[in-house]
Amino acid sequence: MNTSPTQSSIAGVMGLPEDAARTWTVFDHLHQWVVTVDHKKLGLMYIMYGLLFFVVAGIEASLIRIQLAVPNNHFLPPRLFNELFTMHGTTMVFLVGMPLIFGFANYLVPLMIGARDLAFPRLNAFGFWLSVFGGLLLYFSLVGGMGMTGAGSMPDIGWFAYAPLTSPAFSRGHSTDYWTIGVLVGGLGSIATAVNIITTILCLRCKGMTLMKMPLLAWLNLVMCGMVLIAIGPLTAAQIMLLFDRFLGAHFFDTQAGGSAVLWQHFFWIFGHPEVYVLILPGFAFASEIIPVFSRKAIFGYPVMVGATVAIAFVSLGVWAHHMFTVGMTPIGNTFFAISTMLVGVPTGIKIFNWIGTMWGGKIRFDTPMLFCVAFLVQFLIAGLTGVMLSVVPFDWQLNSSYFVVAHFHFVLVGALLFTIFGAIYYWFPKATGRLLSERLGKWHFWLFLIGFHVTFDTMHIPGMLGMPRRIYTYEAGRGWDALNMICTVGVGFQALGILFFVGNVLWSLFKGKRAGNDPWDAWTLEWSTTSPPPEYNFAEPLVVKSRRPLWDIKHPTDPDWKFE
């Protein structure tokens, strides 16, 4: 490999000879990645980290589904099953979801607002490595969980770790501590990155890009990071309290000393609910960038989309206790949270309407990114509807903590978030690597995963409605759940196959993919104005924009957007 100007300067920094004849060793390449503060490299590392743990958590889920395929199964012992669902949930939220969305934000935000990098590149690296450390600490529990007395064990407290199950009396050994500290450290990394991204968006936009002219992706990430600032704190605080209980003999959640188990639930869900909106807003961001390009129409109702996003953020801070309808709150409390939960569906519905409005009358291209986004629209709509069902408290009294809820949130997190993430990968992979992902393999990936997803998660609503609770390692035959569970498990096979195609696609396309050029999709935002992959400094000259679609203006000088905005 020849050395680029970038590599030469880095070689100089590293004290290596700068002559072009010297090629890099594997060590040099690795070192470059480890010490980088470049948002693009950090973004890609976040994404690779997230995808790696996605496979791990997917294996955990597959094991769970195998155990549940038939009643009274003995494939997994109870404790291991409980550890697996705890790790599956914790991994997917904190080691897959958060890294992926921060990875994309990291990579895309500076490029899309015409900046060189994030506001604080070293803080960026710090946040990344803190997140990595937290994740590895969580998985170290496999080895260190029980301390010196026995084999390691992963935490088995559920991803929301209800008290007092997490107290020293009921959770012996250290597996709970690995959960608490690992997630806490990751949370601090998230806060650091959120501060960074907000500062970048507010302070580093290129000339002419007012807040109402920046891409919706920037808006959605801005709001998402704002929510991170407000929502992660409660979790950090609750985890500090838990650590005080477990190590210093404090009584925050020690019911034997008058402490309150319900307080943990409040604190956790004050974090937990906004957290799921934190996860989904970037999904909305991807859809808001991809759908217009593949419908050949500007997004329908940009200001309304901004307003709806801000509304979602505010309202979602006030719905948390809909996870607690069964804890025994007063009727007024239950009613309040039912109403706030129903209200949050309104701005969300407006957004769905606007995406459809964008497609309406457009010239739609069904390339792989668009396929994933269309599926997202349908699946997110269904998820929203089951969510509204759950907000009707008396229904929730039956459906809470059952497989209906599990189906609902997998519709949101897999059907909506993961699908848009796949869309984003197919869409921006050419920008990051200079090569397109294969459309053929992409379609195999899409259809297999879609079928698997629906076989598993459409079906899963039914055992919930038939009374199957969550988090049980087995069930008796004859409750009416047997065949349904088998169907859910079968769907996993299709999903796994789809992922195999995806991984194969990525690996193949890295070496053999069609060259992409700057702007393979004929898109309109700033990242497509630079090379694929972009140079380290992103843009050769400072940029000036006059509208929301600067590249449209350049490509259509007689019909620029700024005449109409």
Next chain:
Amino acid sequence: MSTVATTLTPESADWSQPSKGRTAMICLIIAESAIFSIFVVAYLYYIGKSASGPTPRQVLDLPILSSICLLSSSATITFAIRALISGDTGRFGFWWLATIVLGGYFLFETGREWHDLIYNKGLTIQTNLFGTTFYSLVGLHAFHVLVGLLALLIVMGFTFAGAVKREHAERCEVLALYWHFVDVVWIIVFTVVYIIGL
């Protein structure tokens, strides 16, 4: 390589955006406020719920002097910044040092109060819900004071070395913002622990 700049003419209007340091510090303050709020909520919720052990009224004395010191340090740090903006690094150093002394005294008094509570009054974090919430909330705040003091000390060190100049005023202002935040939190903690909770 972008073609955007060459095709579009730069606007003549100036393009100003907020300062990075200030924005980031405000974000950090928001995040920290979220954490503190939860400890305050826990404190308020558990008032009067201790099953046994000493009550606040039995063991707490109002930390008036140390509070005055801490809150005055917000004034001294403001004087310091103003001095630096006007270029008077000597006066800056004086007021900056005053801030550190006042903050340091606050921490010292907190330590003394805790020593008394633990060894003479029998209140630890384990004793009861009051002990748990008291040490956690006051301790969290004291920890933030400590971190702030360390940062102030680092700047003090640079000042003694003659390295702090007028152009660094903005950075010191960002640090002062953090310090003001710590003081506002103390007003809230004081009210919750020593007034409402008593």
Next chain:
Amino acid sequence: MPLLIVLVLALATARVIHEIQDAPHPPAALDVQVIGHQWWWEIRYPKLGIVTANELHVLVSDARKRAPTFLELRSADVVHSFWVPRLAGKTQLVPNRVNRMWIEPTRTGVFFGQCADYCGTEHAKMLLRVYVHTSEEFERWVSEQKSFAASGPAVAAGRLVYERTACINCHAVKGTVGDGRFGPDLTHLMSRETLGSGVLTNSPENLHAWIKSPNRFKPGVLMPAMNLSASELDQLVAYLATLK
């Protein structure tokens, strides 16, 4: 338009919430206390002086003779959740807190339920049965539960095993020195259909196997294997089999 839907939905929801949570509690209603343990249900009828485990026996209700059952839910350790899907929604059992709910079944029969909030290793096996009886059946059950006969000399050896081993630390049997509350009350053990909160059908053979090694059927269960000798175990089971 969407706001209209929200309004209608909210009003309907509020109404049903109120009807359920604020339902009047008639003084003649059947009052039951349910206390959740890791991983079994303690069930007490304070007005009737009955203590049992893992089975809830209630009256059927009809329009002419309303007979709701009001439950007080508590927990001895961690958070659990009481859920019998065909009878009512679920409510958590939270330590250091009392929750209240009611059921009013209108059909007789057996209804299956289980704990619905993850409570540890054997959460999946914290099963529950609700037996809905006509008033005659219920009266019969109550009088059976209230009575107890001292065990005869034939099983005296087994009774001694019970009273002299650690069994009494956890299990109570009326009329003996055993008054432990950590585990289920065994006074009417043989009147119940299952062992281990639904893990095994109740029979002397299964009882034998259970006591020998509870962990075999419910890994992680808090009842230890008592390591009794074969003869002690036989005697004990013979005694327990008389606790109808």
